[in-house]
Amino acid sequence: xxxxxxxxxxxxxxxxxxxxxxxxxxxxxxxxxxxxxxxxxxxxxxxxxxxxxxxxxxxxxxxxxxxxxxxxxxxxxxxxxxxxxxxxxxxxxxxxxxxxxxxxxxxxxxxxxxxxxxxxxxxxxxxxxxxxxxxxxxxxxxxxxxxxxxxxxxxxxxxxxxxxxxxxxxxxxxxxxxxxxxxxxxxxxxxxxxxxxxxxx
Numbered sequence: 001x002x003x004x005x006x007x008x009x010x011x012x013x014x015x016x017x018x019x020x021x022x023x024x025x026x027x028x029x030x031x032x033x034x035x036x037x038x039x040x041x042x043x044x045x046x047x048x049x050x051x052x053x054x055x056x057x058x059x060x061x062x063x064x065x066x067x068x069x070x071x072x073x074x075x076x077x078x079x080x081x082x083x084x085x086x087x088x089x090x091x092x093x094x095x096x097x098x099x100x101x102x103x104x105x106x107x108x109x110x111x112x113x114x115x116x117x118x119x120x121x122x123x124x125x126x127x128x129x130x131x132x133x134x135x136x137x138x139x140x141x142x143x144x145x146x147x148x149x150x151x152x153x154x155x156x157x158x159x160x161x162x163x164x165x166x167x168x169x170x171x172x173x174x175x176x177x178x179x180x181x182x183x184x185x186x187x188x189x190x191x192x193x194x195x196x197x198x199x200x201x
Contacts, residue, residue, distance in 0.1 A: 017042070017063040021093045024068075025103035025129050029159040032070060033131055043159070045070045052079045053110050053124040053162050066163040073130065073156045077108065082119075084108040084126055093129065101132045123165040130158045 019028070031038045043061050048071040051059060060067035077084035086108055093103040110124035 015040070017061065017068070021105055021127075021129070022096060022102065024159055024161070025093045025131065026095070029070075029103065029129055029131060029157065032157055032159075033155045043068050043070055047071065048074060048084075048160065049076075049078050052081050053122075053126070053164070056162055060162070065166070066161055068159065068161050070157050070159055073158050082110055082112040082122075085111050085119075092132075103129050103131050105129055125163055125165050127161040128158050129160070131155060 028038055028043060044059070046056075046060060046069040053067075056062070056067040056069070060069040062068075086106060088107060091105045091107075092101045093105055094100065095102050106128045108126040108128060110122045110126070111119040112122055114120050
């Protein structure tokens with residue numbers, strides 16, 4: 001992956017990046033998986049477990065208090081100082097035109113590993129988008145036709161949106177989009193204590 005530190009992700013004057021879930025999956029993630037050009041091509045590739053969420057500024061595409069980046073699919077989402085813990089079940093991302101499931105959206109909460117107190121919950125949230133199985137298969141097939149046998153399986157990419165939860169501003173700024181998270185957070189206290197998974201080398 002190219003080093004994101006050396007790239008400039010400043011958006012053109014007047015350009016605001018507030019995509020819907022469907023746009024993130026169909027316009028960005030699907031096109032990346034199919035090796036198709038994407039305009040604007042502003043979302044960088046990052047290794048998810050290389051950075052803690054507060055280190056994303058200047059490395060991922062930032063808009064407001066949100067950061068966007070592509071990452072390879074991994075099972076253990078661990079950083080130097082903590083890990084991303086999945087919350088609840090995945091939500092389908094639907095096409096507004098056909099109501100077809102085009103992708104899946106998974107929620108994560110970042111935990112900091114404290115030597116004395118153990119895992120500590122933070123307000124950092126991640127939405128991880130992946131293609132639906134049919135869309136991933138179509139993208140992989142398209143990649144094969146366009147470049148023979150691709151060196152990488154681009155259907156193994158996910159698109160991540162990371163932000164720090166601000167309880168006071170949530171209802172005003174995000175409304176219905178975050179309503180599903182309210183239910184998830186109500187169940188956090190019921191989750192069993194979890195141990196820090198082993199870091200993938």
